[in-house]
Amino acid sequence: MKPDVVIAAHKLTKKYGDLAAVDGISFEVSAGESFGLLGPNGAGKSTTMKMIGGVSQRTSGQLSIMGLDPESHGPEVRAHLGVVPQQDNLDEELKVRENLLVYGRYFGLPLSYLRPKADELLEFAQLTEKAKSRVDDLSGGMKRRLTIARSLINEPRILLLDEPTTGLDPQARHILWDRLFRLKEQGVTLILTTHYMDEAEQLCDRLIVVDKGRIMAEGSPSSLIREHSTREVLELRFGSERNTRIGAELQGIGERLETLPDRVLIYADDGEAALEQVTARGLHPLTSLVRRSSLEDVFLRLTGRSLVD
Amino acid sequence: MSVMAEGHEATEAARARKFGSLYSRNASAVVSRGLMATRSSNWLVMASGFLEPVLFLVSMGVGLGSIVGPVQGPSGQEISYAAYIAPALLAVSAMNGAIYDSTWNVFFKMNFAKLYQGMLYTSLGPLDVAMGEIFLALLRGLLYATGFTAVMGMMGLLTTPWALLMMPASVLIAFGFASFGMGVTSFMKTFQQMDWVNFFLLPMFLFSATFYPLSVYPEPIQWLVQAMPLWHGVELLRQISVGSFGPATVVHIGYYLVMILVGILLTTGRLRALFLK
Numbered sequence: 001m002k003p004d005v006v007i008a009a010h011k012l013t014k015k016y017g018d019l020a021a022v023d024g025i026s027f028e029v030s031a032g033e034s035f036g037l038l039g040p041n042g043a044g045k046s047t048t049m050k051m052i053g054g055v056s057q058r059t060s061g062q063l064s065i066m067g068l069d070p071e072s073h074g075p076e077v078r079a080h081l082g083v084v085p086q087q088d089n090l091d092e093e094l095k096v097r098e099n100l101l102v103y104g105r106y107f108g109l110p111l112s113y114l115r116p117k118a119d120e121l122l123e124f125a126q127l128t129e130k131a132k133s134r135v136d137d138l139s140g141g142m143k144r145r146l147t148i149a150r151s152l153i154n155e156p157r158i159l160l161l162d163e164p165t166t167g168l169d170p171q172a173r174h175i176l177w178d179r180l181f182r183l184k185e186q187g188v189t190l191i192l193t194t195h196y197m198d199e200a201e202q203l204c205d206r207l208i209v210v211d212k213g214r215i216m217a218e219g220s221p222s223s224l225i226r227e228h229s230t231r232e233v234l235e236l237r238f239g240s241e242r243n244t245r246i247g248a249e250l251q252g253i254g255e256r257l258e259t260l261p262d263r264v265l266i267y268a269d270d271g272e273a274a275l276e277q278v279t280a281r282g283l284h285p286l287t288s289l290v291r292r293s294s295l296e297d298v299f300l301r302l303t304g305r306s307l308v309d
Numbered sequence: 310m311s312v313m314a315e316g317h318e319a320t321e322a323a324r325a326r327k328f329g330s331l332y333s334r335n336a337s338a339v340v341s342r343g344l345m346a347t348r349s350s351n352w353l354v355m356a357s358g359f360l361e362p363v364l365f366l367v368s369m370g371v372g373l374g375s376i377v378g379p380v381q382g383p384s385g386q387e388i389s390y391a392a393y394i395a396p397a398l399l400a401v402s403a404m405n406g407a408i409y410d411s412t413w414n415v416f417f418k419m420n421f422a423k424l425y426q427g428m429l430y431t432s433l434g435p436l437d438v439a440m441g442e443i444f445l446a447l448l449r450g451l452l453y454a455t456g457f458t459a460v461m462g463m464m465g466l467l468t469t470p471w472a473l474l475m476m477p478a479s480v481l482i483a484f485g486f487a488s489f490g491m492g493v494t495s496f497m498k499t500f501q502q503m504d505w506v507n508f509f510l511l512p513m514f515l516f517s518a519t520f521y522p523l524s525v526y527p528e529p530i531q532w533l534v535q536a537m538p539l540w541h542g543v544e545l546l547r548q549i550s551v552g553s554f555g556p557a558t559v560v561h562i563g564y565y566l567v568m569i570l571v572g573i574l575l576t577t578g579r580l581r582a583l584f585l586k
Contacts, residue, residue, distance in 0.1 A: 075328040076328040089427040
């Protein structure tokens with residue numbers, strides 16, 4: 001094991017009865033890396049996160065966090081972790097600032113350290129004015145930022161973020177991404193799960209694409225796109241009636257064709273050229289769009305399904 | 310601005326502590342959280358748990374007592390009816406305080422506030438959480454019992470210095486109900502199931518030799534009552550109130566020590582099974 005590896009999973013498996021939620025996945029994460037688990041709902045991302053945090057026991061395989069087994073050293077492993085769970089579990093009986101202080105106490109930290117730290121984190125989360133508010137009165141985005149601030153109270157070496165921006169409006173998501181990007185710049189190891197490819201592209205140095213508990217591909221966002229997709233994608237809409245039937249007439253254009261219920265995707269390095277070929281065949285889509293390939297396309301290629309159904 | 314600048318010595322020290330896999334010797338953090346949260350809790354609900362036995366003492370002890378007249382106390386001496394039922398109601402008071410926190414409050418925190426899930430994602434272990442929450446519940450039991458003892462004093466029902474020992478004994482009773490109550494609550498999933506708690510507590514309150522001696526029952530019923538925790542609390546406090554001790558005193562104390570131990574083990578095991586599965 002390399003010295004700077006902070007998380008090492010080997011054939012990690014979690015079964016619920018006969019169902020394998022996580023089916024023998026192996027990966028390593030180095031210190032300071034930003035590592036993503038990309039996959040649809042039910043792919044086993046959250047279960048993997050829970051096993052890393054030691055709050056879910058693996059069925060088989062090995063897992064080591066900072067050299068410790070989270071199953072036998074739960075409290076010690078979690079002393080190094082910051083956790084942002086999928087659903088906010090802020091303490092609603094406490095005020096905003098109290099949430100940070102009390103959470104810090106759970107890690108055995110003294111108030112002399114926690115008081116200035118809480119103020120610093122409230123500023124980082126842009127919640128200084130809300131310090132004395134009730135948690136109930138915060139917006140969804142604010143709650144999420146408070147949860148992230150709370151996860152940083154013990155200066156974690158590793159931050160686990162489970163679907164950090166799910167359910168937030170676009171503006172709140174961008175604020176959150178900005179905050180997370182700053183943490184990344186400061187060298188915090190980020191482990192995040194997401195089913196948003198734009199999120200993965202923005203925040204992850206490296207990611208694994210997970211489906212049905214298995215790793216489908218691994219690499220940086222750009223290398224995955226290079227490997228599994230073309231440079232550009234031409235999206236055509238012919239109306240729901242014709243989309244499925246038109247495939248045959250489009251054969252031979254671009255490198256690959258993908259027919260979805262609502263649109264047809266043509267993978268080509270030059271999207272505009274592909275569009276010209278389409279019109280040259282006398283086909284006139286209702287709308288057409290040329291865009292860069294994304295992780296969504298990688299996922300579609302690897303699994304034959306889209307990420308968000 | 311750098312929130313992650315340099316490893317602060319406080320966080321290093323916190324990480325360098327000795328940890329067990331279930332316990333990080335930090336139950337006090339759970340207790341201080343509970344005390345902080347109490348400020349936003351419902352004081353009226355809290356007061357009602359305290360008032361219930363006081364109202365019984367006044368109505369039964371003073372009211373009913375006036376037609377009952379003096380009765381035979383634990384060591385055979387004659388005492389007023391109020392003095393007879395007061396220690397029993399003190400045991401009920403300690404029980405109520407402990408039960409209030411360890412059942413309904415714990416039920417809410419477990420199933421709705423997801424509090425324990427959050428706690429167990431920190432370096433707290435399930436034993437820290439169990440001990441902290443049980444301590445809070447017994448603290449409320451102690452609070453109720455202190456208030457009730459003060460009421461007894463005002464009514465002139467404290468006649469021997471031995472009676473002061475009722476305080477630590479009340480803590481023992483509260484501890485037993487708190488740890489066992491939290492363990493049992495961990496199995497509850499719905500409000501209907503929580504109603505069983507009341508369904509169980511009310512008859513136990515009425516029939517645990519609280520208002521009359523155990524000897525009125527036929528023998529099989531006596532055995533049943535003697536199996537119930539409240540009866541041991543009632544008898545223990547009744548003996549202490551007049552300073553009359555015997556081998557039975559040890560049995561009563563032993564009953565609670567076992568109850569506490571089983572309760573803590575059950576609660577810790579359940580927290581582990583529920584949140585660290």
